[in-house]
Amino acid sequence: MKAISITEPNKAELVDIPEPAATGTGEVLLRVKQVGYCGSDLTSYRGLNPMVSYPRIPGHEIGATIEQIGEEVPEQWKVGQNVLVSPYTSCGKCAACKAGRVNTCRYNQTMGVQRDGALTELVVVPYEKLLTSDKLSLEEMALVEPLTVGFHAVARGEVTSDDTVVVFGCGAIGLGVIAGASARKARVVAVDIDDEKLELAKRCGATDTINSMNESLHDRLQEMTDGDGPNVMIEAVGLPATFRACVEEVCFAGRVVYIGYAKAAVEYETKYFVMKELDIRGSRNAMKSDFEDVIAHLESGAFPMDAVITKTVPLEEAPAALAEWSENPGEITKIHVKL
Known part of the structure; x- marks a missing residue:
């Protein structure tokens, strides 16, 4: 064969x-x-x-x-x-x-x-x-697993409808994060340097977008959150700069979730870990419950499969x-x- x-x-x-x-x-x-x-x-x-x-x-x-x-x-x-x-x-x-x-x-x-x-x-x-699933096509079934990685990161971040969630990166994994956080009715801020990807992020559930190449990430996030910073930051890029931005921009008592692997060692201002009493979590693969959540999301028709x-x-x-x-x-x- x-x-x-x-x-x-x-x-x-x-x-x-x-x-x-x-x-x-x-x-x-x-x-x-x-x-x-x-x-x-x-x-x-x-x-x-x-x-x-x-x-x-x-x-x-x-x-x-x-x-x-x-x-x-x-x-x-x-x-x-x-x-x-x-x-x-x-x-x-x-x-x-x-x-x-x-x-x-x-x-x-x-x-x-x-x-x-x-x-x-x-x-x-x-x-x-x-x-x-009796409702999903074979094409949709093949899209479930990559989306579960993002849904699992959202679960690790314990995202709720009261949260503002920032997602770094609008590739396939980041779009899964955006869809997962949107499914939980959170306010979702997509961050990327590509306007076309940010438009796709909106179709996946992002309520706000930031092109960090053209805008001040810090200023926009402060405006959106009345100076507090977002409740949850989820990193799906794998860059030292975005790893650091997560702990710098998240609110006090906030949650940071890392999916991406940084390609180089990351230097942190570690005082933020303690001052903000942050929860910093890794996210790997997915649980069966994440698969079930993604299947339900795709069955609802809420995800723009053809565009992704x-x-x-x-x-x-x-x-x-x-x-x-x-x-x-x-x-x-x-x-x-x-x-």
Whole structure:
């Protein structure tokens, strides 16, 4: 069967691999129909993902149809059913798993990152990783997982309808944050340096936007909050400057959530941590509850799916699409591969 493999940095190609079968207890064989490229796929392609070895089949944003069912799979799962997949693993034994935070398992292996992913015709997964919806298309199902990352960050920030939430970055993950905070009826301020991305952020639920290249971030946020600063700052860019801005601009007793990885060491004025008594939290992957929240959000029709998916290509064109994204990252929000 056909698959896309990143064989080495800056090289992806269409390859033939053996077909799998759902032979193990609790396993389900899926025929993959739609896969979204993730930012981690791009960093893997560029050779910048330290968790990836080569060759690697990417892909963990999945819309698929059940092809075959192994033994001891519950009757709710049936051949021909459309599903999506939670692509993470959890050991059940580490400190995070014991605390119920399986999304950040110490030994997690995400599909397409630490292990091969789903950018292939068939893939086997445990039935416990399946979710479904009678209302979502396969295209929408493939959009669920990337949005869960943003929804999880919103949950980490304990966002409520009383909050003003600032989101740094209007890429695919940032748009998920914006949608998640909007779903909780918060006031959402999107910050970026691209006016087109800020317009898309409005369609995803942002109530206010700031182009930090053209406007004073500090002055605008002070005006919006009567001098207090926002209640929650969520960073989805990965720059030292935005990491620092979170603690500088957030209100006293505020919450800061980091999704992005800063590409360089970050120097802080640490007095703000103590003076403001800040809650500073990381956010990784997503919980099952986040998947359920995103499914409900997409079912409501509130998310502008067509505007977020920049282009859809067939499997044969997936390597070229990944190369194009690497060359022009600012022009692409989300690429889908249709099998």
